[in-house]
Amino acid sequence: MTATTTAWRELAHQLADEMAAEGVLQSPAWRDAVEATPRHVFVPRFYVQQQDGQWTETSADDDEWLAAVYRNEPLITDLATTANGNRVTVSSSTKPGLMVRMLETLDVHDGHRVLEIGTGTGYNVALLSHRLGSDRVFSVDIGAELVDAARGRLTELGLTPTLAATHGAEGLPEHGPFDRIIATCSVPTVPWAWAEQVHEGGLVLVDVKPSTHAGNLVLLTRYADRLEGRFLPRWAGFMAMRDADLAPEVGSLIEDVNTGSRSSTRLEPTPWSSLVPWFLVQTRMPGKVAFGYLGATDQGPEWAVFSTPDGSWSAVRMQPDENGEREVRQGGPVPLWDAFEAIHETWDNLGRPNWDRLGLTITPDGRHRLWLDEPDGEVSWSLLPR
C-alpha cells in the first residue's frame, strides 16, 4: 500500500470536516460519499495559470499534488488550444464545497435516478454513485476523452454509472425520465429537453448564465406546464456549456476605444461588482456579452471592455478620477453601458434585491420569465433565448 492510499482517507475526512464547519455539508449520507471518494483518482493532474499567462502542471509526481487535491478548491483539469493559439480551460474539478452544496440542495432520496450534465473528471458522478448506486446515475459530457477518462477512473473504483459523450443540451432521453438533473456547466437558457426528461415534481439545478458572470444557480421544479423555481441565495459560477468538443471561441473585443461616444459613470466596471444588475441587463443585451480588458496602467488594466456579436461595445476606465467618475466610451448599434446604468437604477429603485428574491419560469415555447419575489408578481423581465 502506497503512502497515497493511506493518506487520502485522512485528507478526505478533513475536507468533509471543513465543508461541515462551513455549513455546506449537512447530511451523513453526503459525508459518507465525500469520505469514500478519492478525489486524487479523478484529478491525476491539474493546471495553474501564472501571472504571465502560462500554465504550469502539477501531477502525482509532485510533492504538493496530494494535499492540493483535497483542498476545498476548484482545480483546472483540462486545457485546449483556440484557433488563435490561446490555451483555455475546458474542464475542471469543481470546488468540493460547491459540489456538495448543490448535492444537498438537490434533495436526493434513495431510489432517485439522477442525470448530471458535465461529467468532467467524474468526481461528482462518483459521489452520486456512492449515494444512490451506479445504476441510478447518468452523466454526459461533450468531451469524448473526458468521458473515457472518467469511465476508467470510476471502473477502477468499482463504480459503473452510465456515461455518454454527447451534447448536454439534449439530455439523455433514452435513459429518462429522471428525478433530478444537475448541470455542472452553465447554460445561457435552460433547454426544454431537460424538462421533458424530468418527472413531474422532479428538480433541475443549473447555473443560468447568458454571459460571463451574468446569472446564478437556480433550482427549478418540474410542473406539468413549466419549470419554475428560485435562484440560490449564494452566487456561484460554472464554465459555460460548449457547442463542440473544442476550445470555446472567445468573443471578439474591440481594439480601439477612441472611436466611441464619450460619457462618464460612477458605477464600477466589472460584472462581479454588481452581479444581480449585470444579470438583469442580459434581458436588454443584443447577444452574449464578451468581457475583457484593454490597455495597461501601473495599477492594472486600463479599460474594462464589453462587446456583443452585433458590433456593440462599451469601454469603462478601471480607475476612477478624483471625483469618483470613470470615463465611458461606447460604439455600435446598442449603447451597452447605458443599458446597464438604466437597469442598475431600476434595481436600486426596487431596493437592490439579491438572488433570494429572484426566480425563473420556463415554458415549453422556450420563454424564460425572470421574476421578483413571486412568479405572478408585478415585476418581471424576459430572458431572450441565445
Ligand SMILES: C[S@@+](CC[C@H](N)C(=O)[O-])C[C@H]1O[C@@H](n2cnc3c(N)ncnc32)[C@H](O)[C@@H]1O
Ligand atoms: C466544471 S466541469 C464539470 C466538473 C465535473 N462535474 C466534475 O465533477 O469534475 C464542466 C464540464 O462541462 C462540460 N461541458 C461543456 N459543454 C458541454 C456540453 N455541451 N455538454 C455536456 N458537457 C459539457 C465540460 O467539458 C466540462 O467537463
